[in-house]
């Protein structure tokens with residue numbers, strides 16, 4: 196069975212390509228390399244001893260995308276390709292809507308033309324916005340607070356409409372919480388452009404000496420230690436969730452929605468002390484003002500994924516910190 200992975204050279208995509216090859220799937224990747232390097236896929240092939248097809252194609256270029264489907268016999272698609280920086284989406288919203296929404300429309304058109312109707316889509320916990328209660332269930336109110344999140348919700352709704360309109364579409368909408376960590380080899384991991392926005396890459400770059408100190412965005416939230424609480428999920432566990440989703444779509448056709456998280460929250464201070472304890476690295480930090488748009492607490496109810504997919508996260512905070520640090524210390528400049 197051959198899986199087309201859009202955005203497969205990126206952070207979550209590269210870990211998922213590795214999991215797919217290990218599980219015996221054939222893999223074709225489409226990526227425009229706007230936020231990734233082909234080196235990640237070379238390393239995936241080295242780690243698995245297997246080859247994959249790589250097509251440097253933009254989803255906005257429908258003709259080239261069509262040519263990939265003409266050449267390769269694709270059975271299903273895992274769709275990661277998209278822009279993901281929340282702050283940037285506020286300043287250049289049209290680029291986000293065009294890339295994420297139009298890219299998905301092109302992909303669905305080409306899939307339909309080639310009779311490929313199985314898709315696993317990367318959605319995000321950001322579709323819930325500021326949750327009224329935690330843990331968050333899949334049927335909680337949806338209220339994204341920025342253009343990035345709204346592009347994810349629009350795509351979810353488009354895919355729901357597509358499934359209603361035409362028999363044969365099998366779709367899994369996977370809402371990721373906070374993907375972190377790296378493959379245990381230290382050969383693939385997250386390689387953000389410029390100064391990282393996210394907590395864990397920021398911590399590892401302080402530890403490796405690329406950044407001088409971590410700014411902790413607020414200690415006056417209504418949480419036990421006053422800092423923000425999130426649900427950190429190891430990227431390898433997340434990747435394995437995609438394989439479970441492909442399997443459920445094969446045995447139980449339809450449209451499904453799952454939260455993929457660890458199902459418990461950690462505060463910023465807990466993440467910093469967990470990282471220090473696991474790695475022995477001191478993280479210099481200071482408390483600064485809250486970051487605009489941040490929420491106090493966000494973590495998943497993962498019981499539906501446990502029950503229906505037979506999936507749950509296995510790697511805890513110690514493994515997340517050890518793996519993130521192995522990747523950062525072995526590759527201080529990422530894939531460069």
Ligand code: NAD
Nearest residue numbers: 202205206207226227228229230231253254276277317319
């Ligand atoms: P990433 O940026 O590392 O990977 C996305 C990949 O898509 C990149 O390789 C990029 O080059 C490619 N891409 C972007 N636009 C494209 C286009 N038009 N055509 C072809 N390729 C294109 O990001 P990631 O962290 O691996 O995230 C993967 C998916 O998961 C994204 O859709 C993201 O929104 C979603 N997600 C990520 C997080 C997170 O915190 N990392 C959380 C929730 C959801």
Ligand code: UFG
Nearest residue numbers: 319320321372392393394397410411412423424425463489
């Ligand atoms: N934080 C800091 N200092 C930093 C970075 C983050 O204190 O330098 C704090 C934040 O305030 C927050 C926590 O660490 O309390 C986690 O922040 P991240 O930026 O790592 O993650 P977010 O939950 O804010 O955002 C992530 C993704 C978004 C996605 C969202 C919901 O980056 O794309 O999860 O799924 F929309």
